[in-house]
Amino acid sequence: MLRRLFGREEELTAEEKKLEDSLAKTRTGFFSRIGTLFQENQITEDLWEELEEILIMGDVGMDTTLELVERTRMRVAKENIKSTGDAYLVLKQEMVRLLESDEPLHIEEPRILTVVLMVGVNGSGKTTTIGKMAYYYKNRGLKVVIAAADTFRAAAIDQLKVWGERAGVDVIAQAPGSDPGAVVFDAIRASQESRNADLLLVDTAGRLQTKFNLMKELEKIRAVAGKQVHRAPHETLLVLDASTGQNAIIQAKAFREAAGVTGIVLTKLDGTAKGGAVLSINRELGVPVRFVGTGEKIEDLAYFDPVAFVEGLLGE
Numbered sequence: 001m002l003r004r005l006f007g008r009e010e011e012l013t014a015e016e017k018k019l020e021d022s023l024a025k026t027r028t029g030f031f032s033r034i035g036t037l038f039q040e041n042q043i044t045e046d047l048w049e050e051l052e053e054i055l056i057m058g059d060v061g062m063d064t065t066l067e068l069v070e071r072t073r074m075r076v077a078k079e080n081i082k083s084t085g086d087a088y089l090v091l092k093q094e095m096v097r098l099l100e101s102d103e104p105l106h107i108e109e110p111r112i113l114t115v116v117l118m119v120g121v122n123g124s125g126k127t128t129t130i131g132k133m134a135y136y137y138k139n140r141g142l143k144v145v146i147a148a149a150d151t152f153r154a155a156a157i158d159q160l161k162v163w164g165e166r167a168g169v170d171v172i173a174q175a176p177g178s179d180p181g182a183v184v185f186d187a188i189r190a191s192q193e194s195r196n197a198d199l200l201l202v203d204t205a206g207r208l209q210t211k212f213n214l215m216k217e218l219e220k221i222r223a224v225a226g227k228q229v230h231r232a233p234h235e236t237l238l239v240l241d242a243s244t245g246q247n248a249i250i251q252a253k254a255f256r257e258a259a260g261v262t263g264i265v266l267t268k269l270d271g272t273a274k275g276g277a278v279l280s281i282n283r284e285l286g287v288p289v290r291f292v293g294t295g296e297k298i299e300d301l302a303y304f305d306p307v308a309f310v311e312g313l314l315g316e
């Protein structure tokens, strides 16, 4: 239905399907009540109030909920919409609008190395996502290299090497405990010279002795990259665990200030009923969602498509 509404009648792509499937838990949680609400009621004050309640329980966040309901309500009034079916479509459109500025990863012109820094708290899914992204872009014809700049734990380097093997790309690493800036320096040189790479994905630590140290380290990595490649890092992706719901947003605000975040990767959407939090990311953080993690396997990564997301959230 939505597809027709947005002038897109084609079948879902495999990626859109993955995104939609990963939202099953969120959809069958609070969000299933939205469809029922619109089916069983007239457009009244109560309908809007109940909609607000469901959205807040669905982890959308207070401010975003109020804005979303207000926008929907205003349009329903202005366009003189009488049927709840049409009002429901307006709600879906306004949800898509909340997500709209989302866009694919910015890849530099051919012949210039694109450097992407992955940041986020420990356990959010940085290393796994790097493996998936390496595979994703390799399959799209890019020469990809990975830098193991999380040198804090020895196991982190090994884990990354395993992902590199699975994806079939080179991992540039040094010994545990070495300077992450030096790893990035080496990795950029190797990417530009011997490997002739298009895309360098940099894994970073999720936890150091203090948050202050972590932010200092990220700053240093950025400075090293910026000296070697024009405007690098070209993207800094903050990896957020979707199952932490609104807490992920609070976490993200702390990172955004220090790390110059340009986009979000949301992981573990498949295992959570808190997918509603995604609706507030753009509004709260001012950066787009680029990718979504839809499982633990290498192919479980979907490019974030707002229409497919809303379809996954509410069903068609």
Ligand SMILES: Nc1nc2c(ncn2[C@@H]2O[C@H](COP(=O)(O)OP(=O)(O)OP(=O)(O)O)[C@@H](O)[C@H]2O)c(=O)[nH]1
Pocket: 120, 121, 122, 123, 124, 125, 126, 127, 128, 129, 150, 156, 205, 206, 207, 239, 266, 267, 268, 269, 270, 271, 292, 293, 294, 295, 296, 300
């Ligand atoms: N179900 C599911 N699990 C995921 C997803 N992404 C990551 N995981 C799991 O989350 C756990 C942590 O992932 P890592 O990639 O090691 O996280 P990290 O951010 O690198 O963690 P640190 O290196 O400790 O900072 C692993 O068990 C992953 O399999 C996803 O999209 N879906």
Ligand SMILES: [Mg+2]
Pocket: 126, 127, 128, 150, 156, 203
């Ligand atoms: Mg890691």
